[in-house]
Amino acid sequence: MENQVVLEMKHIMKIYGNGVVANEDVSLDLRKGEIHALLGENGAGKSTLMKVLFGIEQPDQGEIVLKGTPVTIKSPQDAISKGIGMVHQHFMLVPSLSVADNIILGVAPKKGIFIDTAKAVDAAQSIAREYNFDINVNDKVEEIPVGIKQKVEILKALYRGAEILILDEPTAVLTPQETEELFVQLLKLREKGHTIIFISHKLDEIKKICDRATIMRNGRSMGTYEVKDITTQEMSRLMVGHEVSLTFDKNEQHLTDNIFMRVRNLTVHNSQGVLKVDDLSFDLKGGEVLGIAGVEGNGQTELIDTLTGLNKKYHGTVQVMGKDIANASIDDIRSMEVAHIPEDRMASGCASTLSIKENLFTNQYKNEKYSSGLMLKGKAMDQRSDELIKEYLIKCKSRRQHVGMLSGGNIQKVIVAREFSTNPKIIIANQPTRGIDVGAAAFIRKRLLEFRDAGCAVILVSADLTEIFSLSDRLAVMYKGKFAGFFTDVANVSEDELGEHMLGIKKDERLEGVLYE
Amino acid sequence: MWKAILSPDFFGTILRATTPILFATLASCVASKSGITNMALEGILLFSALFGVIFSSITHSWLLGLIITVVIGGLIGLILAFFVLNLKTDEILAAIAINLTATGGTVLLLLAFSGDRGVSSSIRSVSAPSLTIPLIDKIPFIGQVLSGQNILTWLSLVAVIVMHLFLYKTPLGLSIRAVGENKNAAESVGISSRRIQYIALVISGCLAAFGGFFLSGGYMNMFTKDMSSGRGFIALAAASMGGNTPIGGLLVSLLFGLASALANVMQLMSVMPYEIILMVPYLTTLIGLGVYYYAQKKKKERLSGK
Known part of the structure; x- marks a missing residue:
């Protein structure tokens, strides 16, 4: 037998x-x-x-x-x-x-x-x-x-x-x-x-x-x-085929003095009326990665949609660089130098039947560098596309290739290249490396840390605990719309402990270090 | 006017006006449950109205005429399925093609068959008989409403129960609902979604054919061009408002039947110009859809606490 x-x-x-x-x-x-x-x-x-x-x-x-x-x-x-x-x-x-x-x-x-x-x-x-x-x-x-x-x-x-x-x-x-x-x-x-x-x-x-x-x-x-x-x-x-280091050596942290994002008592219901974000408050400074862990469906999507302006129905306040975003359009929020890597790259990250070039400029078509107001400036766009393809190691035949023809990892690189090319001050990354190959994932993680070192604020939502642990400076666990746990000393959190918070078995009532005040 | 409205006769008129819409609504339900919007219902109603007249006159039998008409209705469903599922035509475009073919085709076929232009006055068709069920006609008021209704009206009410049992209690019904809701899930357990959608569209075509037959062989006793007059589209609205369930579809169909019946009564009363009264069923659809979806929206908002 x-x-x-x-x-x-x-x-x-x-x-x-x-x-x-x-x-x-x-x-x-x-x-x-x-x-x-x-x-x-x-x-x-x-x-x-x-x-x-x-x-x-x-x-x-x-x-x-x-x-x-x-x-x-x-x-x-x-x-x-x-x-x-x-x-x-x-x-x-x-x-x-x-x-x-x-x-x-x-x-x-x-x-x-x-x-x-x-x-x-x-x-x-x-x-x-x-x-x-x-x-x-x-x-x-x-x-x-x-x-x-x-x-x-x-x-x-x-x-x-x-x-x-x-x-x-x-x-x-x-x-x-x-x-x-x-x-x-x-x-x-x-x-x-x-x-x-x-x-x-x-x-x-x-x-x-x-x-x-x-x-x-x-x-x-x-x-x-x-x-x-x-x-x-x-x-x-x-x-x-070669050894990939799965952990990163993070550089010493240099936090900015001013608070980049200030969220107070944020409450969001989804379209079915279910409470998804429950009275959430936190601060975010430049030079840090705030990791958000949690089982999918515990309000991460709704939180991110609200912070990026996709969802306008909420209670509480969200301030970006001191400005309330309640009446700001997505465009306004983006012009406050906020970048967003969305959760679902095919549904909201890219236009799969458009070319790599066109996708790279969907957030910049109004920029004077690439548009005269009436017509787009093809040459400037071509040149910049080629630069980005090279810089972000996007494997493709040419900038004219449809994004939908690329592999998942390369599609994600196109999105990341587009979002990072504007030199944002705040990066909101939702599952940035989900379902992509180890090489591309490592590349994107490294980039996120480079932005952190350059004084950018990063919110990282991820289901990949290794990723969360290796990138986060502060770490929140979402459970039923609340932070069920908050850690400022990420190195000393065990995976089991994190899991208990993710399942709501363990809940911190006092969330130390969520606010800077 | 109120006396006319509250009479058993008036309720009988509602049932008569409801019958074709109800058949078409059930047809829309089963197609929608399988994940396809059957917008060709209007064309199938119209074709069936013509074929009912033609084949009942050829066979000298309403029953044979009905059977042939229903088979053809199923075939039109099959053609729609072939276009949508095999050739991957957009389901709306394929349906529009069928509807336009019906508009022109019925007039042409009528002319070729009988030489009549637009109205089948020279065809001696056989209409479906009315039916009085012994005990029921003894019940006061309700008996008067139901007694002497056309056999197809009775059949439409039976069809509601049959379709309910079919969709919710049989393996095929379960498969249809599964395919409509999550095609991949159904495929993963070996259900061929294409086969199921074929079946659903054929059933849909057959059901609509009953409604079409009733138009020219029950509601009226002849075919006139464009006599479906939008009932196929009204049925789409009715099915949607009824949550694509047979019982819900029945209730909403009755509402549209009421609107049609009211239009009839108002015509007799001549309280308003004829042309305005003719709009009543369509206005009801528009207002009905508006009210229904507004209520749905409010319900969602209330749930979300805003």
């Missing part, structure tokens, strides 16, 4: 229509009852390989052998019927339906022509109990937290008889405690003989629960290793 191979992918080759070689001779073998890490940077070909396995894409060459017999997997449905399940990074759930309905969707038990509701609830409950998942199956999916949603996704796959479970970056949206809980559950699944493919680029997590790891770079496999026999440094080197 031990080491029995359940699935092999042999010499998989996948070339996309646009000529991109996503997988080149990749082989992977999975054993029964193992947690197998698939490791690599964005664009390394992990997703493509999993799409091939799950039947979303067909390989151009190579074969898949399931329990000794070669198979072709034509569609996700086909994959599911062969016992392969996938938990996507973006949850595939229908919000208005109950947990039970989501679990039985597509394979509903019937009574005559109707759904057998009692049986559906029963089936969902018994599978949750079988795997020790503590879930109320009658809850509506839109009302349950992220960690539970993920459990529903796993149950969905198990209900369909998945023996091989693909988890695509499952911990990206979880708190440390939720991650811990997920790991316990994954180990139980392994005990029951399930095989789990764990896609991640968090090396410590892989160290913690994976048995073997296959590392990918540039569409090729860099080999499969026993996790206990390889160090994180080696893994990182195989993944990136």
Whole structure:
């Protein structure tokens, strides 16, 4: 039984229509009852390989052998019927339906022509109990937290008889405690003989629960290793091709005297009327990075939207450089030298069908340097675009390329280049490195610190705790619209402590150091 | 005037005026639930009104005529689905094309079939019969309202219940709602969203065809050009205001039925110029949409404490 191979992918080759070689001779073998890490940077070909396995894409060459017999997997449905399940990074759930309905969707038990509701609830409950998942199956999916949603996704796959479970970056949206809980559950699944493919680029997590790891770079496999026999440094080197320092040496801090941003008693409700920011006050000076950690949906988005002028409905005051922004337009706020790297780069960060050049000037088209008032000054823009592309190491064919054609990391660099090119005094960065490769992320983090050293004030909202820890001078944890914790001595905060604040288990009533007065 | 309005006759008129709108509203519900706005309802109503007359006269049977009309309605739904789902045409543009085809096409087909211009006066069509259900007609007032209604009016009320059960209690209904709300989620569990949307649009086309048949074979006994007169669009508004649910759609359809019935009564009373009265159903739609969405906005604002 031990080491029995359940699935092999042999010499998989996948070339996309646009000529991109996503997988080149990749082989992977999975054993029964193992947690197998698939490791690599964005664009390394992990997703493509999993799409091939799950039947979303067909390989151009190579074969898949399931329990000794070669198979072709034509569609996700086909994959599911062969016992392969996938938990996507973006949850595939229908919000208005109950947990039970989501679990039985597509394979509903019937009574005559109707759904057998009692049986559906029963089936969902018994599978949750079988795997020790503590879930109320009658809850509506839109009302349950992220960690539970993920459990529903796993149950969905198990209900369909998945023996091989693909988890695509499952911990990206979880708190440390939720991650811990997920790991316990994954180990139980392994005990029951399930095989789990764990896609991640968090090396410590892989160290913690994976048995073997296959590392990918540039569409090729860099080999499969026993996790206990390889160090994180080696893994990182195989993944990136060179060693990347994951921590930064920060320079000594030089705070400005005057307060750049002053927020008092800020209260924001979202469009559904839910209280999202609850009586929040803080100060921000030049020369510091204020990190804001927290589980997504605890008011970070609403806070940032208000500070940048995207949301105008709030109570309380926000002052930028001493000026109240209540009646200031987004344009006015930007002219107070505030830059904003938005959370969702495709939705609000760029115009994906416009060129790199055009995107680089969306915040400056009124600037006299680039506009005569009636017509844009093409030459000046061309020249400046080329400078920025060079300075920000944007990998592209030319400045005329559509932004949507670039990789995630390069799109983000275009946005960062645009925002930083105006030499802002305040930078509001919301998830600036989410989902981009390690190299681009390191570049952006380094830039943020350079601005801090130059006396700029930075607000950094991030779900990446390593990023938060390595960049922040002061650190706030948001929970249900309030700061549940505030730390001025970031170096002495443990990840566990931060996690407890993120989950609201621990709350600081006195938030020392939030205000400078 | 009040005496006329409060009579059982008037309530009967409301039901009659509601029937075509209700069928179209249900048609809009099922399409919207699957994630597609079926703006071609107007054209399907009009085509069905013509085909109802033609095929009931050919077959000498209202039932056969109805069946053929409903099949054709389903086919038009299928064509819309083909354009939107296979050729990736914009759903609004595809619908406009169908609606314009209906406007010109019905006149042309009528002329080719019978030589009639605009009104099917020479076609001997068979209308759907009225139906009196024994016990119910004994109930005072309500019995008088319901008794002798057209069989299609009865059918439209049954259709509300059937569609409710279909959407909320059957596996296919669950799939339709899942596809409409989160296509990727449905796809991820092996539901083909394209297949589901095809099915939804065909059902939508069939339902609208019932409404179209009623226009020329129940409400009136002949086809006249452009006789759908915007009911397909009114139904889109009604379905939306009813939250795209069959029960909600019924209530809002009744409101529009009331507006149409009022217009009829006012015509007889001649309290106002005829042309102004004709605007009543459309004004009701406009005002209805305004009031509904204003209330929704206020509700949201009240919830947000402002």
